[in-house]
Amino acid sequence: MIRTKPLDGAFGVEVEGVNLRDIREPESARALLKIFHEHKVIRLRNQDLSFDDFDRVTKAFGDQRPHFLDHLRLRGHPAILMLSNVFEDGRPLGVYEGAAFWHTDVAYEDPPNSSTIVYALEKPAGGCPTEFMDCVAAYDDLPQAMKEKIDDLKVVHHYGNRWDMDENSPTSAERLTEDQKKRVSNVIMPLVRRHHVNGRKALYGCAGSSFGIVGWPEDEAIALLDELAHHCIQDKYHSQIDYEIGDVAAWDTFQTLHKAQVQKPATDQTDRRVLWRVSVTGKPPIYREETPAAA
Ligand SMILES: [Fe+2]
Numbered sequence: 635m636i637r638t639k640p641l642d643g644a645f646g647v648e649v650e651g652v653n654l655r656d657i658r659e660p661e662s663a664r665a666l667l668k669i670f671h672e673h674k675v676i677r678l679r680n681q682d683l684s685f686d687d688f689d690r691v692t693k694a695f696g697d698q699r700p701h702f703l704d705h706l707r708l709r710g711h712p713a714i715l716m717l718s719n720v721f722e723d724g725r726p727l728g729v730y731e732g733a734a735f736w737h738t739d740v741a742y743e744d745p746p747n748s749s750t751i752v753y754a755l756e757k758p759a760g761g762c763p764t765e766f767m768d769c770v771a772a773y774d775d776l777p778q779a780m781k782e783k784i785d786d787l788k789v790v791h792h793y794g795n796r797w798d799m800d801e802n803s804p805t806s807a808e809r810l811t812e813d814q815k816k817r818v819s820n821v822i823m824p825l826v827r828r829h830h831v832n833g834r835k836a837l838y839g840c841a842g843s844s845f846g847i848v849g850w851p852e853d854e855a856i857a858l859l860d861e862l863a864h865h866c867i868q869d870k871y872h873s874q875i876d877y878e879i880g881d882v883a884a885w886d887t888f889q890t891l892h893k894a895q896v897q898k899p900a901t902d903q904t905d906r907r908v909l910w911r912v913s914v915t916g917k918p919p920i921y922r923e924e925t926p927a928a929a
Pocket of ligand 1: 739
């Protein structure tokens with residue numbers, strides 16, 4: 635029987651009573667997805683998944699999309715992006731520095747990512763949590779006049795962290811290869827996104843990759859985006875997951891902001907951080923005929 639208990643923080647739940655190896659086809663994830671969309675962030679402990687198990691589970695959340703950072707994908711499995719503090723021959727095994735700032739996964743591509751799912755394979759001795767902010771609650775708490783001002787605004791996104799564009803900084807976005815730099819382009823996203831499954835409105839992508847507002851002078855656009863981002867980043871909207879080995883976690887990118895921690899390179903076997911990450915686009919397959927389109 636599925637049970638939930640709150641995460642350490644303002645929102646999100648730990649889900650008990652689910653062995654993800656039993657997710658054999660998308661329909662078998664229906665109860666889990668209902669909890670996921672309601673609570674925005676979920677954690678399932680003590681999962682023992684093969685690559686094929688994890689691959690199958692993530693497909694229940696949406697369409698897998700290989701990450702733009704193609705040099706950090708798991709070799710032979712392009713849908714999996716490695717997150718790691720392990721270096722081999724001087725090169726990181728996965729995303730090492732590049733997520734330690736408030737952001738929305740792949741809001742800089744159209745369609746954007748709708749969910750991200752991770753599986754913790756190795757844990758560093760000191761831990762390395764992911765932090766989350768509830769952008770539905772943050773929107774709900776805005777004054778009505780602000781909601782009316784922003785509801786129809788369109789935001790310009792591209793790869794990067796607008797608060798730190800120094801590619802040598804640990805709190806900037808992951809450093810790009812020369813080929814990847816040539817492929818960065820602008821995309822337009824709503825500032826207020828109505829969720830594609832539950833219809834709730836959320837502040838979308840107001841930190842990280844948002845760099846302007848369509849039709850607005852740059853200084854005014856940045857001032858508003860900063861105001862909204864700082865509004866989202868408050869203790870009352872905050873939760874976090876400090877992964878244990880065997881954890882699977884998922885976050886709804888349409889309803890949250892998140893960030894990783896600045897980490898240190900692994901120095902021995904007890905200090906290694908290795909997670910598989912898959913991001914998906916679109917609705918879960920089980921909802922495709924049932925729910926209203928995204929705003
Ligand atoms: Fe991320």
